[in-house]
Amino acid sequence: MGMVSAIGFDVPQALHALRHCQTGIGPIRFLQTRHRGTLPAAEVKASDYELATLLGLDDIRDYSRTALLGIMAAREAAAHARLHEHPYLRTGIVSATSVGGIDKSEVFFGEFLKDQARGGDLHYMVSHDCGDSTERIADDLGIKDFVSTISTACSSAANAIMLGARLIKAGMLDRVLVGGSDAITRYTLNGFNSLRIVDENWCRPFDQNRNGLNLGEAAAYLVLESARAVEESRKTPLAELSGFGNANDAYHQTASSPDGAGALRAMQLALHQSGLTTSHIDYINAHGTATPNNDLSEGQALKNLFKDYLPRFSSTKSYTGHTLAAAGSVEAVISVLSLQHGIIIPNLNFKDPIAELEIAPVVAFEEGIALRSILSNSFGFGGNCSAMIFSSC
Amino acid sequence: MPAYINSIGNISPQHSLDNNLFLEEVVDHYGSHLTCKEPNYRDFIAGANLRRMSRVIKMGVSAAKICLEEAQIDNPDAIIVGTGLGCMEDTDKFLSAIYESNEEIISPTQFIQSTHNSVASQIAIMLGCNNYNFTYVHRGFSFESALFDALLQFEEDESVKNILLGGIDEITPNYLSITGRLRQWKPNEYSQLSLLANHLRGSLPGEGAAFFMLGSEQAQHTYAQLQAVGMRYKPADESEITQYITGFLASQDLAIQDIDLVLLGLNGNTELDKVYYRVRDLLFKHNHLGYFKHLCGEYKTATAFGMWLAAQILHKQRVPEAVKLEPFQAKNINNILIYNNYSNINHSLLLLKNV
Numbered sequence: 001m002g003m004v005s006a007i008g009f010d011v012p013q014a015l016h017a018l019r020h021c022q023t024g025i026g027p028i029r030f031l032q033t034r035h036r037g038t039l040p041a042a043e044v045k046a047s048d049y050e051l052a053t054l055l056g057l058d059d060i061r062d063y064s065r066t067a068l069l070g071i072m073a074a075r076e077a078a079a080h081a082r083l084h085e086h087p088y089l090r091t092g093i094v095s096a097t098s099v100g101g102i103d104k105s106e107v108f109f110g111e112f113l114k115d116q117a118r119g120g121d122l123h124y125m126v127s128h129d130c131g132d133s134t135e136r137i138a139d140d141l142g143i144k145d146f147v148s149t150i151s152t153a154c155s156s157a158a159n160a161i162m163l164g165a166r167l168i169k170a171g172m173l174d175r176v177l178v179g180g181s182d183a184i185t186r187y188t189l190n191g192f193n194s195l196r197i198v199d200e201n202w203c204r205p206f207d208q209n210r211n212g213l214n215l216g217e218a219a220a221y222l223v224l225e226s227a228r229a230v231e232e233s234r235k236t237p238l239a240e241l242s243g244f245g246n247a248n249d250a251y252h253q254t255a256s257s258p259d260g261a262g263a264l265r266a267m268q269l270a271l272h273q274s275g276l277t278t279s280h281i282d283y284i285n286a287h288g289t290a291t292p293n294n295d296l297s298e299g300q301a302l303k304n305l306f307k308d309y310l311p312r313f314s315s316t317k318s319y320t321g322h323t324l325a326a327a328g329s330v331e332a333v334i335s336v337l338s339l340q341h342g343i344i345i346p347n348l349n350f351k352d353p354i355a356e357l358e359i360a361p362v363v364a365f366e367e368g369i370a371l372r373s374i375l376s377n378s379f380g381f382g383g384n385c386s387a388m389i390f391s392s393c
Numbered sequence: 394m395p396a397y398i399n400s401i402g403n404i405s406p407q408h409s410l411d412n413n414l415f416l417e418e419v420v421d422h423y424g425s426h427l428t429c430k431e432p433n434y435r436d437f438i439a440g441a442n443l444r445r446m447s448r449v450i451k452m453g454v455s456a457a458k459i460c461l462e463e464a465q466i467d468n469p470d471a472i473i474v475g476t477g478l479g480c481m482e483d484t485d486k487f488l489s490a491i492y493e494s495n496e497e498i499i500s501p502t503q504f505i506q507s508t509h510n511s512v513a514s515q516i517a518i519m520l521g522c523n524n525y526n527f528t529y530v531h532r533g534f535s536f537e538s539a540l541f542d543a544l545l546q547f548e549e550d551e552s553v554k555n556i557l558l559g560g561i562d563e564i565t566p567n568y569l570s571i572t573g574r575l576r577q578w579k580p581n582e583y584s585q586l587s588l589l590a591n592h593l594r595g596s597l598p599g600e601g602a603a604f605f606m607l608g609s610e611q612a613q614h615t616y617a618q619l620q621a622v623g624m625r626y627k628p629a630d631e632s633e634i635t636q637y638i639t640g641f642l643a644s645q646d647l648a649i650q651d652i653d654l655v656l657l658g659l660n661g662n663t664e665l666d667k668v669y670y671r672v673r674d675l676l677f678k679h680n681h682l683g684y685f686k687h688l689c690g691e692y693k694t695a696t697a698f699g700m701w702l703a704a705q706i707l708h709k710q711r712v713p714e715a716v717k718l719e720p721f722q723a724k725n726i727n728n729i730l731i732y733n734n735y736s737n738i739n740h741s742l743l744l745l746k747n748v
Contacts, residue, residue, distance in 0.1 A: 131532035191504035382514025
């Protein structure tokens, strides 16, 4: 696993922050925006230049922040899984992004609007599309056997993980790097702000008085391997991806249905595939964006699925912010950490349960718990709903 | 597992809306780019939505509707879309609004619609379809990844019977202006039907929205069978490409001589087209050859147009003259191979069979 986020440049740093309930959300320091000073965000604590220096890259005009973050997290995951030791195994990458290189397009666009014929440095446009960051990561690690990119808004990385698992299952690949990367941009910050779903304070997932999300940025990747590849390399797997489901809410482009029909269906499909029942789920890493609409809809779907036996749940977006297309893999990494270390990361900033639901997330750090399976949810604009189940090995 | 192409909805720079027609009349745009022959969107989309949707969403949703109607299916088991650049018009508008308002509160409409999954989700909302919904956005692998996913699903789950799948990309003024400055396109107005004879630098930009209903079983209107799809990322040289192609065909129990027609992704860029010609010389010297980007232009999901072309050729057993790279008479067309590469990076193969 590899992850760079507001709570650290790698997985050990993130684990340390999570264990100590330290959020990565704070005043904006790096993004050039007039919302600096008013809106908080969960930025990775380095400029593009500093990221490039850490990565040993020279000319970074062609590198979007999404690519820089992606390369950093992917290198950590590849090193952790020792991908280089078995070069003959068929290895692919499925990556997710929603913003792609739009951080660079923003720089270009300001000048371009003034002078279409000459304005703006064209270097900034070559990384605009979503495939760019994936190919830069693939080239950095020498991955060739399968290369693709998924963009289903905030469920993107969960879908990348699912496709990777299917490719392994079908015997098309031995190993696959899966996950996503999304940098914070003026585009998304203003986009969510125009929808009036950005909180000016720390976000409060599942709280009655929640008032929107905090935008974050991150890249997180996991290496999925076939049973054969694991056997050959004599590794001990960190966890098993035991089930996943993809559904569409088919309700509204940006709003979730009141009963969370799509969310419920995705969770049911994941459970069905895993062969588990609701009683096997010991913890839920919820999507929990802290928008009024999501938490009510997701909470309703959870109640409909688990009835009176809702397991412990929390939203770790109160640490990482909402990292959009990367959220699914960020939360997959956190779920696997929970399984590995027998810990549950509490939901920050929660006070009062949502009146309609009367459910409360975990609010204190717990440790020494034998966790069998964890459900992780990711939902996005366009009604895209995904759920994954990670089980201890 | 192979799949049947059971219906088609194709909005392209050619007259492709009516599936009974097939390039009897070929449109030469005599310009420097190709834009779609668009339908009257009122026939497909209700008033309020019509005003809100950008052009690419309207094209995508309408092409999907044509496809669904022909198949007489209103709840496909999956909706999968490939798009290289997604909803650029909305992205442009929202970016402009950010600059022009200096980040004041602005209308969210363009932001909402600018996500890459807009078309797939609009179709799901329109149909009330809760099933699998995916959008691929990987350059010259966008449409191919969607096909790959669909074939995999038929293999994984026999309850999956029908998958609605499309490739969409649009041209916008800013796209033309920026890629033009990157010198990607041939300048001035010229006859696209003689694209390959125009040796000025660059290619021909195009666009399209092509949807297909893929079925695990044959239906009344089956056009052809999609046998296999292959992707090869950054092959080192032509020999890696030719090895890949022969291996791909061998995996389908086919040899080069079994291919009755090879459709090449030639796009008029003389540098990049060299790869196609070398592969032709190494592998396809004795095959009938065709091409299609003079009809649809170059864009990241142009192979969706290519798949429409191949499916229609197999169905109608006729190769339109404009498609032929050299003159030939073809009889009994059973196997068509599409070989495309996007910027010599994303190489892809589509194999279609007659049913």
